[in-house]
Amino acid sequence: MSSSNASRRNEASRRAILTAAFELVQEVGYAKLSIESIAARAGVGKQTIYRWWPSKGAVLFDAFLLMLGEQADTGEPALPDTGDLEADLKTVLRATIEELNDPRYDEPMRALNTEIVHDPALAALYSERLDGPMREMKKRRLRSAQRAGQLAEDLDLDVAVEMVWGPLLNRWLQRSGALTPEYADSLVETALSGLRPRH
Amino acid sequence: MSSSNASRRNEASRRAILTAAFELVQEVGYAKLSIESIAARAGVGKQTIYRWWPSKGAVLFDAFLLMLGEQADTGEPALPDTGDLEADLKTVLRATIEELNDPRYDEPMRALNTEIVHDPALAALYSERLDGPMREMKKRRLRSAQRAGQLAEDLDLDVAVEMVWGPLLNRWLQRSGALTPEYADSLVETALSGLRPRH
Structure with missing residues (x-):
């Protein structure tokens, strides 16, 4: 796999994880949100999430930034x-x-x-x-x-x-x-x- | 046991539970506060707590009211x-x-x-x-x-x-x-x- 392919795959996993976190917190609330459920919804392993984020709060924070960024992508x-x-x-x-x-x-x-x-x-x-x-x-x-x-x-x-x-x-x-x-x-x-x- | 004794004992248990909850949340934070640990510290059974309060949030709320009431017990x-x-x-x-x-x-x-x-x-x-x-x-x-x-x-x-x-x-x-x-x-x-x- 070329490094640009790897980076594209990483980016796709990252987006899938953040999208899953953002959807799940709406469905089950923050207290019941778990790294396991985010991983399952995103189709990645738990370790992938733990490699990139220290806590579910940090995942949610990035999900939030992604969502805000897409809303207001105007310089x-x-x-x-x-x-x-x-x-x-x-x-x-x-x-x-x-x-x-x-x-x-x-x-x-x-x-x-x-x-x-x-x-x-x-x-x-x-x-x-x-x-x-x-x-x-x-x-x-x-x-x-x-x-x-x-x-x-x-x-x-x-x-x-x-x-x-x-x-x-x-x-x-x-x-x-x-x-x-x-x-x-x-x-x-x-x-x-x-x-x-x-x- | 006379009913007034029972009521005094209930009141003593209630205060012990609320005091324990208030102390524990300072020591371990809300996320790690549990009904088990409150019961252990107060010297009562978990069921006693569950009989009186629906959640640890509700216990803490009453602990808070007790503390405020003692601060400002002036009409x-x-x-x-x-x-x-x-x-x-x-x-x-x-x-x-x-x-x-x-x-x-x-x-x-x-x-x-x-x-x-x-x-x-x-x-x-x-x-x-x-x-x-x-x-x-x-x-x-x-x-x-x-x-x-x-x-x-x-x-x-x-x-x-x-x-x-x-x-x-x-x-x-x-x-x-x-x-x-x-x-x-x-x-x-x-x-x-x-x-x-x-x-």
Whole structure:
């Protein structure tokens, strides 16, 4: 077998494993997801999976990155920037809510979000490869608004990102309220204006 | 055995079980916590635990309530209300941060917060007995400020609660930044003033 054939076969196995993990976690939930079941569904040996990933959490994480990459295969990721920050943030949060309400993503995303709470190594990977780049992307959009005078000059952009996106993430994880387009709008308006009266 | 003796013994067993669960989750983490190990530590049979609780998540939840109850055994819970909302919220968030940084509570609280993500029955219990009452307590403080003209009249108080407390919860769960007193202050100031400039 030539080395390019081997690499093609490896790539095919890798995709089969990640696709199997992503399907299985939707079907049986994260607690019952096992390396055995992923291997069986993907048609590979368990050892193949253990050679490439240290844990089922790590497999799921890569499955997640693959899925996100195929969704948004369009160069440098960026939030919309029409010059109207409020409208742009509403667009983004409404789209996020649609995704969170999609049963195909719900269970895998829950699994990822809880796994990182208990697994510091996975949390570091998550921060480096997923949360970090997404946070940068959000901060770029806020920085552009700040330069345009639409955000307070002394604003801590990390706190600002957490204030717009944090409540949504919590409401979804804790199921503590409805995730509707109106909620997205209310969140953006409240974060931008603040809790105090504006006169 | 008289029925009052039996009830005292039941209460003693219940406390032993909950204390064992709370200690063990700190020592071994939630994933390795088992009904067997709780029973062994508490000196009771496994069946005693299964008779009273449907899952280890439910045991841990009651252990948590017991611990919180002993901390704050002072009647109707309420947030401080000195008339200065900003100062009061900073006091509360700084205290919360101290608690989240306490290694005795870190692991049990992480376990509870992730368990409810996957267990809708436990999430309902959590919402009814813990999150709901705490949310009401927070809303009472905000409503008092709203009546005093310190908060916008049309503010959605649920969104307001999520905006003040949500980012802190996320930063702790995801370990995405330092939990310092300065962060508490910045969070409160940003939520109250909003991201837009105030003139």
